[in-house]
Amino acid sequence: MSTSFVLSIISDDHPGIVETLSELLREHGGNWTESSMLSLAGKFAGILLVSLPEDESEAFVDGLRALEESGMQILVQPTGEVQPAAGAREFTLDLVGQDHPGIVNEITEVLADHQVNVQELETHCQSASMSGEMLFLAHARLLIPPDTSLRKLQESLEDLANELMVDIKLDE
Secondary structure, three states: OEEEEEEEEEEEOOOOHHHHHHHHHHHOOOEEEEEEEEEEOOEEEEEEEEEEEHHHHHHHHHHHHHHHOOOOEEEEEEOOOOOOOOOOEEEEEEEEEEOOOOHHHHHHHHHHHOOOEEEEEEEEEEEOOOOOOEEEEEEEEEEEOOOOOHHHHHHHHHHHHHHHOEEEEEEO
8 A cells, every 4th residue: 555745845955955855765665756846046945746655654754854854844745635526627827927916816816716726837037028127927727617617717817917917828
């Protein structure tokens, strides 16, 4: 029998963090299933899904606690069985516009109002090529329930895009 955990890791960025995590997992017969990791402002940040034999899980978690003594902050959560609603549709949302506070909040507020689940969200800012102004770019993978009206969702996003003066594209 195996068990799975989602790990959230934050640490000062330095070489060897991923190797240390992968070595600990290997020592306990585990499998590195899925991850997203990056360096942000001198910090390493990662989220990781692992699976390992159930009889190794306690020792693995103890090993993670020992890594915390070296300065890593690690949150460990056992996974659950979450099934998306039958008939849910996957869409992508892309946004580009002048950066200002509150964009993510306003977009996610509209999505939540329509019961849309954000499966993945990547954002970054970059300098516009001609004006030099900061542009905010977002890419999201969304799960839309079958009973959500795509027309109403699209209208709400278009209204918000006009209000925020951003471009929003929703694709299946």
